[in-house]
Amino acid sequence: MRFSILLAVLAVLFSFDAANAQGDLDRCSFAGQIDKADDGIAACDRLIKDAKTSAQERAKALSSRCGWWWAKKDTDRALTDCNESIRIDRNLASAYLNRGNVYLSKSDFEHASSDFNEALRLDPKNAWAYAERGSLYKSKGDFDRALSDLNQSITLDPTYAPAHFLRGDLYKRKGDLARAMDDMNETLRLDPNYAQAYFARGRLSFMLGNNPAATVDFGKAIKLEPDDSMAYFNRGVAYYAIGDRNADAEADFRKATELNPKDAYAALWRELAERRNHAPSHLAEAAKTLDMTVWPAPVIRLFLGEMTIEQTLGAASSTDPQVKATQTCEANFYGGEFALLKKNKKEAQKLLKLAADNCPPTFIEGTAAVAELIPLK
Template identity: 80%
Template sequence: MRFSVLLAAFAALSIFFSVDSANAEGDADQCKFVGQIDKADEGIAACDLIVKNSKTSAQDRAAALSNRCGWWWAKKDTDRALTDCNESIRANRNEAAAYLNRGNVYLSKSDADHALADFNEAIRLEPKNAWAYAERGNFYKNKGDVDHALADLNESIRLDPAYALAHFSRGDLYRRSGDLARAMTDMNDTIKLDPNYALAYFTRGHLSYMLGNNPAALEDFGKAIKLDADDATAYFNRGVAYYVVGGRNADAEADFRKAAELNPKDAYAALWRDLAERRINGPSHLAEAAKNLDMTVWPAPVIRLFLGEFNVEQTFGAAFDTDPQTKAAQTCEANFYAGEFALLKKDKKEAQRLLKLAADNCPPSFIESTAAVAALIPLK
């Protein structure tokens, strides 16, 4: 299973509003889009007041529309967001923030060409805007264009060394590139700059897990959960860390159960919950969980193996794919889970063979890679 994260693209926007009243200043502060979804409704309400105020200047109205666009985007209402960004740009063609917000909206609509054009225009308008370079850097990173991504993120940090999001994005880029030491440095810097950045703790926890430092991983996953108690992925990854540590199987099962409750369609949460349940001799919930899963796609064949519907040969046969990368990824996972299955069947020799294949061939970014290494230790 690939480690993934969902990057929130946000930053402080331009300072604006000259309506001469204390209430207007308060509305301006609340209207500013800062990316915190729990503040979206009050942000939108504040922007509404500014947009409708007859005393608001055209420039300030454009800025309020841009911010409201950002809030609608955060709420995943991309149609309203696009309408507000378009209106903001019509009102003020030089509102760089509106292009950046609209670029994110276009990305949400899978329109990469228009997104890149908007990020480019924002940089043309404000060549010293760290946020603009960070957004374009994230765009290139997600396209797999490492060189352009690194150049933009470096420039963002040069322009604003205290910009936590840029450090986070560069760290994630290094992680994807396999440079774990630099990735860790950037995650440490991110957390120093923003101690409440849940995703940074989560990512640093995963880096610690990949580096074999499970106590540090557990600590950071715990901090991520404390900051965002509804993040199923953080519970899942902490569960994996508990599972790998050994002797924490009950804690692992509890975390996998919580992850499955938060995301019942996550096949991996269901699968790892079953592994943990078997370790503590608890009742299996895999058959029940399978009712909510798409059993036509990977890793459904692995789940069928644990349900007794497939044998090992059928599972490996289902791992085949005409795309070499997909085939390699699914074979890596098949080796690990078949190895765990062999352990459950008390077949130590076969478990050792399969887990070694997983340890040797799974990419480091796969949780199965480190888990396979850990599982091999007591078998030697």
């Protein structure tokens, strides 16, 4: 009788251990959601330290922990784990994929490309691998190869949300905003908690002139990632462009500067919102924490009364033609905003028109200039 009871107890304990092990395997498996990173790393730690974990499972756990460290932007720990995973199992495609992502985040395109190619050699029908190599090509500016890989990823797995997201971002860079919007909508249909996709769709709505929709999507991105200063900044710009949401704009720019005190553009837009709201300025205080030796310092000096519009425009003088074009775009827009605040409508119209016509399509200053021109006509 006692022997039977002992067997029953052992069976329960074995089942409990097995359930715990399976739970750790599930939690350790890298899924990319940053809010689950700490729990994932803890589960991977237990598996890696467990003497009962097989070599193959340890390699998988190391690969997953590498992915979690990468998601937390700890690339050194990530690289160490991926290297160890590959040392144990040279045929584990996920380890090469995770290590490729680490190299990509370090802008080491050569090693990233090698790892993504090896992952595809090991697993030629891996949608994730095609998406990551497509991301690499996009980072290198090779849009045709990027689009080919992303299309292949979606063909292999139409439900893989990151591939739709990456392709949507690629279409945006190519200026095809309609297709970009379609892919962002599909991304969010597949994954309603994809913060980056809400942010990207908000930017698209802003570029298309739909500022109310933009504020909604930026709000959803903020709810998912409340410490993202850029989401607050962009929502503030959309509120500002609407025209009658100045208090909301000011609040968002204030939050953006709190989260990132060294962001000169957040400080500039906060100044615009405060002046429009007849609120006390915080620009002089913010300038103490900013690098006033580099652009857009001349624009900040304009609003501080230390430079004229003409001097600010003249300061856009980089020897790099592309950099000069972007600086001129910004000088025209902020100069136009400054002229508006000074009630110089004619000067404002001239400068804002130049910004609207000549700013790069993805620059918020160009889109904002278009919005500002409408009531001036």
